[in-house]
Amino acid sequence: MIDPEGDVGGEEGEGVESRDFQAELEAERIAEALVFASSQPVSEAFIADRIAKHFNVRAIMLRLKEQYAPRGVNLVQVDDAWAFRTAADLSFVIRRDENEAKKLSRAALEVLAIIAYHQPVTRAEIEDIRGVQTSRGTLDVLMEAGWVRFRGRRRTPGRPVTLGTTRDFLDHFGLEELRDLPGIEELKGAGLLSGRIPANFNIPSPLMSDELTEDEDPITQMDLEELGLLAPGGASEE
Secondary structure, eight states, X not given: OBOTTSOBOHHHXXXXXXXXXXXXXXXXXXXXXXXXXXXXXXXXXXXXXXXXXXXOHHHHHHHHHHHHTTSSEEXXXXXXXXXXXXXXXXXGGSOOOTTOOOOOOHHHHHHHHHHHXXXXXXXXXXXXXXXXXXXXXXXXXXHHTTSEEEEEEESSXXXXXXXXXXXXXXXXXXXXXXXXXXXXXXXXXTTOSOTTOOTTOOXXXXXXXXXXXXXXXXXXXXXXXXXXXXXXXXXXXX
């Protein structure tokens, strides 16, 4: 009902608000269910395809994140995706799998750190930073863990492959995005940097986008075959 002033009547207006609230609640429930049912972080695009188009997925996920903040399970952001994870302060009560993967070697940790901070980076550039050769086995370990991936081909002689980190890397180390990587002061506080570091020492800001840079070409099927990631003809190797 509309009154002479043109305002929606109380009862009808309340009914519209109630329907809007129920629709928004249903969108939250769908988003919550999608993330809960997945073993991997769920992208906002995936959620958006399954709820009404007019809802703001990021706003919905931020509300859910706030609701779960004080609970034993938290909703965490991983890049542009979301996942449920045990609250950080309760990790000590979770029994670890007896078959937990071996700890990374010092070489693998160094290579992973260089890739994380310097990406996109080539193997030759990694070796130049470390001052020693990097074995294929070290990169294989990081690839098998799902933390490192081939990004593209550098537009330089020999067209070396460029490397970068993955969403699984962010998820495993509890980072929402690459800008959350620790800076110099945080690394010093954790005892990971010597107090006698050079005055001009700095930590680069990692690339914040997965898009190829101007000096990178995309990986092709021929490149994947050459790298041993695809069998000739395009079939994936087991």
